[in-house]
Amino acid sequence: MxxxxxxxxxxxxxxxxxxxxxxxxxxxxxxxxxxxxxxxxxxxxxxxxxxxxxxxxxxxxxxxxxxxxxxxxxxxxxxxxxxxxxxxxxxxxxxxxxxxxxxxxxxxxxxxxxxxxxxxVAGAAKGYKNSVTVTLGTGVGGGIILDGKIFSGSFYGGGEIGHHVIVADGEPCTCGRKGCWETYASATALIREARIAVIRNPESGLAKLVGGDINLINAKVPFDAAQSGDPVGQELIDNYIKYLGMGIANVINIIQPEIVVIGGGVCAQGDNLLNPLKEIVKKNVYQGTLKTELRIAELGNxxxxxxxxxxxx
Amino acid sequence: MxxxxxxxxxxxxxxxxxxxxxxxxxxxxxxxxxxxxxxxxxxxxxxxxxxxxxxxxxxxxxxxxxxxxxxxxxxxxxxxxxxxxxxxxxxxxxxxxxxxxxxxxxxxxxxxxxxxxxxxVAGAAKGYKNSVTVTLGTGVGGGIILDGKIFSGSFYGGGEIGHHVIVADGEPCTCGRKGCWETYASATALIREARIAVIRNPESGLAKLVGGDINLINAKVPFDAAQSGDPVGQELIDNYIKYLGMGIANVINIIQPEIVVIGGGVCAQGDNLLNPLKEIVKKNVYQGTLKTELRIAELGNxxxxxxxxxxxx
CATH class of the missing domain: 3.30.420.40 (ATPase, nucleotide binding domain)
Structure with a gap:
């Protein structure tokens, strides 16, 4: 069939x-x-x-x-x-x-x-019974799989992992709260912070990459700046990964899946994202023992x- | 048997x-x-x-x-x-x-x-398949029940809901992170904040309740101060319930159980705690629709x- x-x-x-x-x-x-x-x-x-x-x-x-x-x-x-x-x-x-x-x-x-x-079923979490897939895009989407099946809580409203507050009274979120994880870990958040950094540091390598035009910034630009040795770009990426890892550690402390899969446009960065992220998550999980695997998504759209x-x- | x-x-x-x-x-x-x-x-x-x-x-x-x-x-x-x-x-x-x-x-x-x-099995969540019990004590303990069974993640390390960061770079936690929920929502946290408030406001109703001795403060004192009309006590309780509710809403957005049960010493406050808490949680859950019940624990120790x-x- x-x-x-x-x-x-x-x-x-x-x-x-x-x-x-x-x-x-x-x-x-x-x-x-x-x-x-x-x-x-x-x-x-x-x-x-x-x-x-x-x-x-x-x-x-x-x-x-x-x-x-x-x-x-x-x-x-x-x-x-x-x-x-x-x-x-x-x-x-x-x-x-x-x-x-x-x-x-x-x-x-x-x-x-x-x-x-x-x-x-067919991607990065194949063979694992319990997994969480985090999609970094306009927001932070999440899906929880337990025992091979979608887990969405008692009234189909669970799994909204992007909407857990990690910074009380922080950045405003589209959901109405302040400081949701997605306001720090989405591609949108990275772009927002990069735009602010360009305005504050017009002579930075980051600013030069887009000729000073904040409208040309996408989620790839700050990674490129960091890799070219620009300290402003590096600080952006360090901060982004810090918040991304903080939320992943939160989810692991609560659900502890066998694997967390990172999807969405940002995951095109591959090991540039994954390696520092693993270090952060390891430091942040309860009792410092990271048993959950972290992997980049495989199936794209x-x-x-x-x-x-x-x-x- | x-x-x-x-x-x-x-x-x-x-x-x-x-x-x-x-x-x-x-x-x-x-x-x-x-x-x-x-x-x-x-x-x-x-x-x-x-x-x-x-x-x-x-x-x-x-x-x-x-x-x-x-x-x-x-x-x-x-x-x-x-x-x-x-x-x-x-x-x-x-x-x-x-x-x-x-x-x-x-x-x-x-x-x-x-x-x-x-x-x-026998208390406040009897008859519900999916529940989360939060115990407010020295720390914030948590237990997740799914389909009537304890859910503790893939390696028995999940369910540590007290150890999810709600204030990035916030109060130091015994687990080594900063800003875990338990550093804001435990009885210990309430006592810490009440002690600070007494030092800052030696003429407050709160301070008078303990004759200015911060060592006499327990989790009941700030509730008593608030109920006697002391604005310092009220602010403490408002803040405490704000953070307590923020974490509960986070857990609901991720797991969405049918019911959240609040246990531990603080829950002796009953409706004084539960009613304002429900308001906060309702405002904070995703899409503003609170389908999860909140109830005080029934079985104590x-x-x-x-x-x-x-x-x-």
């Missing part, structure tokens, strides 16, 4: 066909055009699923299920997307709407949880599709 | 007989005399178990198991107490040693986890004995 996974994003809808082993064998994406009503968007999603089935030359009878990973707050039990801010969705019946076009079991989950499941597909397995 | 639970503390060893329903029907305690070697201490523990069986008039055949709740780092799988600072225990084979005196299955767990299991007993069930 095959499993279809759909990654519903604010910009694109990506769908893929995944084997029982979690291998992505076909992928296609279309623009979400999110200003439309949900009926139109879900019609496109259903047709996209049928298209990839047809193009791959398999029959609908060979499709076990469709899994959808969505932003916002899904209700997995009832297949309803309760709320998704960037899609302007409120109580959208994903399952019943999608089944109008493709009549197989439909599963729904949070996209960060899907990415974590993807990495657990495919993690969400693969994990969504595996919801039906 | 009956289940024996033992709470191994630095001062006393308490043992009790517990029914299948989690009811404590007999309890007795002896001094630990912790400067002795482990063989002597465990001999006393074994004899204490035999004594309560005899006094209760039941036979050894009716005892299903003995469970021991210990401080420090137990290895529940092998029944070994890997490390307990206040007992000077290192790799002590609790199971095999205790079985020399009472030959039934012996289980070992962290004492905070036992207290959480006790509250889940018996929670540890009952939970330890229920390890064998």
């Amino acid at each position: 095959y499993y279809i996974g759909v990654d519903l994003g604010g910009t694109n809808i990506a769908a893929g066909i995944v084997t029982e082993e979690g291998k992505l064998i076909k992928k296609k994406s279309i623009p979400t055009l999110r200003h439309r009503n949900y009926q139109e968007i879900l019609k496109d999603m259903g047709e996209l699923c049928l298209t990839i089935i047809k193009e791959e030359g398999i029959s609908l009878n060979e499709v076990a299920s469709v899994g959808v990973g969505s932003p916002g707050t899904p209700d997995p039990e009832n297949g309803i997307l309760v709320y998704a801010n960037n899609l302007k969705f409120k109580d959208v019946p994903i399952r019943t709407e999608l089944q109008k076009y493709i009549n197989v079991p439909v599963y729904l989950e949070n996209d960060a949880n899907c990415a974590a499941l993807g990495e657990a 495919d993690a969400g599709i693969i994990g969504a597909a595996m919801l039906g397995k | 009956y289940y024996i639970g033992v709470d191994l503390g630095g001062t006393n060893i308490a043992a009790g007989i517990v029914t299948e329903e989690g009811k404590l029907i007999k309890k007795k305690s002896i001094p630990t005399l912790r400067h002795r070697n482990y063989q002597e201490i465990l001999k006393d523990m074994g004899e204490l178990c035999l004594t309560i069986i005899k006094e209760e008039g039941i036979s050894l055949n009716e005892v299903a198991s003995v469970g021991v709740g210990s401080p420090g780092t137990p290895d529940p799988e092998n029944g070994i107490l890997v490390y307990a600072n206040n007992l000077k225990f290192k790799d002590v084979p609790i199971r095999t040693e205790l079985q020399k005196y009472i030959n039934v299955p012996v289980y070992l767990e962290n004492d905070a986890n036992c207290a959480a299991l006790g509250e889940a 018996d929670a540890g004995i009952i939970g330890a007993a229920m390890l064998g069930k």
Whole structure:
């Protein structure tokens, strides 16, 4: 049997066909055009699923299920997307709407949880029963896998590891609190701090890398500055990794998974990120004994599709 | 069948007989005399178990198991107490040693986890599958119950919720980090802040309650001062509850249990603590929707004995 996974994003809808082993064998994406009503968007999603089935030359009878990973707050039990801010969705019946076009079991989950499941089934956390995947992007997304299954608390609202305060009364967070981990460990946070550093240090190597234009700063720039020997860049990276490691140690002290997987754009830095991070986490875990492995994510953007597909397995 | 639970503390060893329903029907305690070697201490523990069986008039055949709740780092799988600072225990084979005196299955767990299991089986979290019990004492102890069972991570080192940083670079913690939740939310933290407040405000109602003697301050004093209308006392309590609630909201955002139970000496304040705490937690949980219940612990010191007993069930 095959499993279809759909990654519903604010910009694109990506769908893929995944084997029982979690291998992505076909992928296609279309623009979400999110200003439309949900009926139109879900019609496109259903047709996209049928298209990839047809193009791959398999029959609908060979499709076990469709899994959808969505932003916002899904209700997995009832297949309803309760709320998704960037899609302007409120109580959208994903399952019943999608089944109008493709009549197989439909599963729904949070996209960060899907990415974590993807990495657990076929990526960096393959072979581990308990893992946490942290995605460093606009925010800090998190997914907890316990005993091979997504753990999202008692009311599907857990796993929001990016929203635990590590700096009381700190930077304002989009969630309304102050000092959430994501306001220090997301790519957005690193870019914010780099912009401030450029303004404060206009003669620094960091500032020169972007010709003084703070709008040209992305998460890679401060790493590049640090590697070129710029002390301003190095301080930024040291601070970023300090806060990233602090939050990871917090999560380990509470959940202690076998492995923490680091995903998102920032993880392109590979060992430049991972090695100093391990040192920080080691110093910060309870009793100084780090038994949890740390590893860079392996599946990139495919993690969400693969994990969504595996919801039906 | 009956289940024996033992709470191994630095001062006393308490043992009790517990029914299948989690009811404590007999309890007795002896001094630990912790400067002795482990063989002597465990001999006393074994004899204490035999004594309560005899006094209760039941036979050894009716005892299903003995469970021991210990401080420090137990290895529940092998029944070994890997490390307990206040007992000077290192790799002590609790199971095999205790079985020399009472030959039934012996289980070992962290004492905070036992207290959480006790509250889940027979106390404030009875009837809930997923709960977190927070014990506010010298430190902040924590126990996580998922699906009715103790959850302690992949290597028995999880559930250390008191040791997640909420104030980066904050107050020094006994664990070596800075700004752990327990340095703001323990009874010890409240007493520390109250002492500082007395020194700073020698004319306050708080200071008058203890005649200016900071050594007379316990966790009840600042609550008493607040209730008598002293603004210094009120500020202390407001701040204490702010940090307590911040950490509880963090735990809920990550684990989202059905219920959080608050135990330890501070919880004697009842609604004076619980009502303002609920307000803070509600404001701080992700998306502002608090589905998790908050409740005061019901079993007091018996929670540890009952939970330890229920390890064998």
